[in-house]
Structures are given as C-alpha cells and as structure tokens.
Amino acid sequence: MSKSNSPLNDFMNGIWKQNPIFKQVLGTCPTLAVTVSIVNGVAMGLATTFVLLFSSLIISMIKKLIPNQVRIAAYIVVIATFVTIVDIVMKAQFPDLSKALGPFIPLIVVNCIILGRAEAFASKNTVVRSGFDALGMGAGFTLALIVIGSIREILGSNKLFGFVVLPDTVEPMLIFILPAGAFLTLGILFGIANNYEQKKKDKEIQKAITAERSTKLVTAPASVQTETEEA
Amino acid sequence: MNNVTKMLVTLVVIGAISGGLLAKIFEWADPQIKANAQRETERAIFVVHPEGKKQEKLTGIPDELYKVMDDKGNLIGYAMPVKGNGFQGVIKMMMGVSPDLKKITGLTVLDQVETPGLGSEITKESFTDQFKKVDPTPAIVGKKGATETANDILTITGATISSKAVVKIMNLGLDELRKLKKEGKI
Numbered sequence: 001m002s003k004s005n006s007p008l009n010d011f012m013n014g015i016w017k018q019n020p021i022f023k024q025v026l027g028t029c030p031t032l033a034v035t036v037s038i039v040n041g042v043a044m045g046l047a048t049t050f051v052l053l054f055s056s057l058i059i060s061m062i063k064k065l066i067p068n069q070v071r072i073a074a075y076i077v078v079i080a081t082f083v084t085i086v087d088i089v090m091k092a093q094f095p096d097l098s099k100a101l102g103p104f105i106p107l108i109v110v111n112c113i114i115l116g117r118a119e120a121f122a123s124k125n126t127v128v129r130s131g132f133d134a135l136g137m138g139a140g141f142t143l144a145l146i147v148i149g150s151i152r153e154i155l156g157s158n159k160l161f162g163f164v165v166l167p168d169t170v171e172p173m174l175i176f177i178l179p180a181g182a183f184l185t186l187g188i189l190f191g192i193a194n195n196y197e198q199k200k201k202d203k204e205i206q207k208a209i210t211a212e213r214s215t216k217l218v219t220a221p222a223s224v225q226t227e228t229e230e231a
Numbered sequence: 232m233n234n235v236t237k238m239l240v241t242l243v244v245i246g247a248i249s250g251g252l253l254a255k256i257f258e259w260a261d262p263q264i265k266a267n268a269q270r271e272t273e274r275a276i277f278v279v280h281p282e283g284k285k286q287e288k289l290t291g292i293p294d295e296l297y298k299v300m301d302d303k304g305n306l307i308g309y310a311m312p313v314k315g316n317g318f319q320g321v322i323k324m325m326m327g328v329s330p331d332l333k334k335i336t337g338l339t340v341l342d343q344v345e346t347p348g349l350g351s352e353i354t355k356e357s358f359t360d361q362f363k364k365v366d367p368t369p370a371i372v373g374k375k376g377a378t379e380t381a382n383d384i385l386t387i388t389g390a391t392i393s394s395k396a397v398v399k400i401m402n403l404g405l406d407e408l409r410k411l412k413k414e415g416k417i
Contacts, residue, residue, distance in 0.1 A: 036347070062245075070238045074245050081249035085256055092263035095271070099342075156347075174348040 007132040014136025020113045021144035021186075022193040027113040030104050031145060032182040038161055041149030042142065043097050047090070047105060049138025051082045052114050056122040056134035063123045075118045076109070083108045113137060144189075151185050152176045271341070272297075272325075276310040279327025279337030283307060292416050294407060299327070306330050309417065311408065312341070315400035318392045320344035322353070326404050328367075332412060335362045338401070343393075350393035358387055358394070367405050373398040 020026045027048070034040045055078050066074045087105045090098040098105065108114065117137055122130040153159055156176030158166040166172075175181045276286045276297050283299035297310040308330055314323040323342035328335055340354040352358060365371055366381040373395040374383045386394035411417045 066241055067234060067238045069234075070242055073242060077242070077245050077249055081253060084253055088253075088256055088260045088264075092260035092267070095264075095267040172348075177347040 007128060010129050010132040011136035011139070014133065014138070014140040015143065016140070018137075019140040019144060019193075020116075020137050021141060022190065024113075024116070025190075026116055027111045027141060028186070030107065030111060031148065032179065032186060034101055034104050035145055035149040035152055035182060035185075036156070036177050037153045037159075038146060038149040039097075040100055041145035043094075044101060044104065045138070045142025045145045047086045047101075048108055048111060048113065048141055049135070050086055051079060051108050051111075052117060052138045052141075053131060053134040054082045055079045055114060056117055056130040057127060059118045060122040060125060060127045060130035071123065072115075072119070075115060075123075079114050079118070080109045113141060148182070148185050148189065151189075152181055156181060272312070275312075275325035275339050275341055276327070278339045279310050279325050280308055281337065283310075286310065289417065292411060294411070296408075296411075296417070298417075308336050309408065311404055313400050313404035314342075315396060315403065317343060317345050317353075317396040318350050318390070319346065322393075322396055322400060324397070324400060326401060328405070328408060332405065332408055333366075333368060335365065335367055335401070338362045338397075340397075345390070345393045349387070350390045352387045352390055353393050353397050358397075361385060362401065367401070370402045370405075371398050 014020065016023075018024060021028070021031055030044055030048075034044045055075070058078050059075055062074075083106060086108070087098075090101075090105060117134060121133045125133070150160060154165060155173045156178075158164055158168075158170060158172045173181070176185065273286065276299060277283050280286075280299040282301055284302040285300040285304070287298045287300070289296045289298055295312050298306060299308050299310055301307050308328055309332075310325060310327045312323065313326050314321055316322070321342070322340065322345070324338060324340050326335065327337040338359045340359070343351065343354065345351045345353060361384050362371070365384055370382065371384055372380070372382050373386045373391070375386050375391060378385050384394070384398055408417070
C-alpha cells in the first residue's frame with residue numbers, strides 16, 4: 001500500500017483489485033444484457049470508458065466549485081452530457097452497433113460505476129489520479145465484458161467475433177445467448193474469481209504465520225537476554 | 232441565502248454548457264443519422280424488389296409507401312414499411328408487393344427482439360421466402376405442421392407466436408394497401 005498514490009497503481013486497481021464487475025459488482029445490468037457477443041461487449045466497454053474518463057476528469061476539475069448539496073445533480077448532468085455525445089456519435093458513425101446496443105447506451109447515465117467513481121474517487125482526488133482511475137475502471141469493465149461476451153458467444157452461437165470457431169457438429173447451447181446464460185456465466189466467473197482470491201489470502205495467512213513463528217524462534221533468546229539485563 | 236444562490240448558479244452554468252455542447256454535436260451528427268436511416272430504408276426496398284432500380288416516396292397519403300420502378304421507369308410494385316407486436320417487442324419489416332397487390336415480391340425483417348434461436352428465425356429466408364409463393368387474397372394464414380391452401384404459411388416450430396405476428400402484420404399492411412387502391416390513391 002506504500003505506493004498507492006502512483007498513477008499506475010490507480011490504473012491497476014480497476015483491472016483487478018477493485019474490478020468494477022468482479023470485485024465491486026457494479027454495472028451488472030449492462031453486463032448481463034449486452035454480452036451476447038464479444039463485439040457488443042467491447043463496444044459497451046469502450047463507450048463506458050469514454051464517459052467514465054471524461055466525466056471523471058471534468059468532475060475532479062470542478063469539484064471545488066460545486067456546492068456539496070447539489071453535487072450529485074451536477075455530476076449526473078456532466079455524465080449525461082457525455083453519454084448523449086456517445087449516443088449521437090454512435091448513431092451517426094456506427095448505426096449497426098448503435099442498433100445492437102439499443103437502449104443500453106443512454107442507460108450508461110445511470111451505470112453505477114460512473115457515478116460511483118465520481119463520488120468515491122474523482123470528487124476527492126486530483127485530475128491526473130482521477131483520469132488514471134477512470135481508465136483503469138474502464139479497462140477492468142471492458143475486460144470483464146470481453147471475457148463474459150466471448151464465453152457466451154462461443155458456447156451460445158459457436159462463433160467468436162462473428163467468425164465460426166466451433167464445427168457444426170457441436171450444437172450451439174442457446175441458453176448462453178438468453179438471459180439465463182448471462183447469469184450462469186457471471187455467477188461461475190464470480191465463483192472462480194472469489195476462489196482465486198480466497199486461495200491467495202489463505203496462502204498469505206499461512207506465510208505470515210510461518211514467518212512469525214520463525215522470527216519468534218530467532219528473537220526469543222534475545223528478548224530473554226534484554227529482560228535479564230534490565231533486571 | 233448565499234449558498235442557495237451558489238447552488239442555483241452552479242447548476243444553471245453546468246446545464247447551459249452541456250446544452251450548448253450537445254446542440255453543436257447534434258447539429259453535426261443529424262444529417263448523418265438521417266442519411267443512415269434513408270440508406271437503410273433504400274436497401275430494404277431493393278431487397279423486397281430485387282429487380283427494382285429506382286424508388287420514389289408517395290406523397291399525399293397517410294402511410295409511408297414507396298413506388299418501385301425498373302430501369303425504364305415502369306412501375307413494378309410497391310414497398311411499404313410495416314410494424315406490429317411480436318412475442319417480446321415490436322417487429323418492423325419491409326414488405327414488397329406487385330402493382331395489382333396479388334403477389335408479395337419480398338419481405339425483410341428490419342428490427343425484432345424475438346427469442347434468439349426460436350422467434351428470431353423469422354428473419355431467415357427459409358421463412359420469409361414462403362411469402363413470395365403465397366396467395367395473399369383474401370388473407371394469409373399461419374398454419375402449424377403442414378400447409379393446406381394457397382393462403383397458408385408454415386409457422387416456425389417453437390415460434391408460433393412470432394410467425395403468426397409476422398402474418399398478422401403482413402395482412403394489416405395488405406389491407407391498408409387495398410384500401411388505398413380502392414380509394415384510387417395508388
């Protein structure tokens with residue numbers, strides 16, 4: 001924790017230690033809904049990252065000017081502005097993607113990752129740190145969507161990035177495209193992530209215990225000695 | 232009091248800046264969004280009328296309807312965007328008919344949110360191509376299992392509601408066209 005203020009650390013925080021999906025369990029609604037294919041997941045992740053980055057930057061810049069009582073309202077206006085920009089630009093430049101993501105782009109406004117980071121991080125930290133935090137959170141979110149999206153696309157439609165990767169003889173498991181498959185995939189991934197963390201924690205505890213034992217063994221005679229000297 | 236004024240001023244300033252910014256961006260994007268929609272419609276019109284070369288929107292009628300011509304300018308049919316409720320949401324389609332409204336020249340689904348793998352099969356040609364062979368007068372009928380008359384369409388197994396919704400939307404569209412024809416508007 002000694003170097004917790006470095007920008008790199010702020011960025012890496014979002015990737016794993018505080019991953020918005022697997023650790024904070026924020027923004028699960030778009031996560032479950034749009035991850036039928038990897039392309040959708042990437043697009044959603046990038047759109048959210050864009051909004052997250054710019055709203056975090058702006059909010060950390062103007063945080064001192066906003067009276068405390070209206071801060072949430074002010075944050076939401078800033079966030080909504082960037083979401084609308086994304087929505088309009090996508091409609092103009094990527095109509096197919098915009099159609100596939102449907103109402104989930106406008107709904108980024110209420111994605112709790114963004115307001116959560118604005119309130120928990122950007123409103124308390126410098127512009128540079130907020131920017132890195134936003135990028136890290138966005139990258140973590142995008143990575144999570146890519147993992148879920150690729151699992152669902154491979155199992156549900158035998159494809160990856162729209163290209164067939166499994167032979168026809170493998171019957172696509174339709175359930176993975178349906179909402180139930182989203183819950184199954186996310187649940188199993190939560191389980192794997194928690195299991196990994198638990199194992200790591202157990203190992204650390206074990207290590208601490210052995211370390212303590214060995215130091216005790218070494219220092220015990222010394223302490224005895226000091227005591228006798230004092231006496 | 233001072234604090235209240237400060238709150239008001241802050242929100243008004245933030246709102247005004249966002250509003251102005253969005254107006255500028257929308258001004259830039261609007262023509263492109265309209266062009267995309269136009270291109271989408273045009274593409275759909277020529278899908279339902281493969282021989283069509285030119286299209287023209289009919290004016291003076293309440294419906295959105297397109298006249299489709301071949302390269303010599305002869306009328307080869309009409310294309311009409313139709314929509315209605317499916318199993319889970321609205322199904323939007325483009326329907327192509329011959330000038331006498333006796334034959335369906337094509338059908339393409341533009342937008343649907345039916346169940347993937349079941350209801351969404353309505354977008355497949357194996358289903359939509361049936362409409363090219365069907366006799367649409369007096370009305371198309373969706374049948375399970377096997378077709379009996381020339382009016383029948385075979386519904387998709389496991390997606391009867393979605394299939395019948397398509398049939399219903401087509402019939403409503405055809406009725407509308409027949410009404411316009413009777414009134415001499417097309």
